[in-house]
Amino acid sequence: MFCLAWAGYGGWAITRRAPLFALDRVIAAWLALAASVVTTVFTVTVAVQRGSGVTLAVALAAGAAFVAVAVLLAVRAHFRRAALLRRTRELSDGGAA
Template sequence: MIDRLESSLSPGRRVRAVAALVVGLAGAVFVAALWGSEPGPLPGRTHLAFALFTVFCLTWAGYGGWLVTRRVPLFATDRVIAGWIGLVASTVTTAVLAVVAVQRGAGLGLVLVAGGLFAGVALVLVVRAHARRAALLRRKRELTGGAEE
């Protein structure tokens, strides 16, 4: 019965994990190549943006690699982690873009609306993931007589 609560990885989740790994690595390689091929000296905020995008891509690749190697039921831990990655990435990206918009003197409202939308969706996903994980762990405790994960 516990195995039915949540298997280690369904075929669909395994495909999504491999996609996160491959796309994360490809994105990191692309951003790093673009960063390295820029001619001339770049402003500090441009270096920061390239570094952040590279870190975001490597984080998704690390998440995908971690997920592919799991052989035990995760009880929605993967969803919680993915939600937090998305929330942090959208919030940091919005903050960086807002700073750039203020420095340039244009478009702050659009940046805040779009960034707020992405961050809001990510926050909803985090809350839902935590609720799903709590429900699965509660059900596991019921079935095992109170034993912890």
């Protein structure tokens, strides 16, 4: 499912023939976050069913790392987009004065 989402998003971005903008980074970050959360939940569920403490610890550690990186990228993308929108407003207001 996530592979199809990435492929669809990538195909759409390529066919636009336009540079990637801040909103594109936000969308990609949310896709990454959703994929990492679902993958972590699935991996931890499988580890719990197998009953191995080591496997569960590794699944939790790896999943937490992936989710943390995805959250960091999503927050960074949102801040960058907000900064660019602020700059656009400043430039459009400054030009009218």
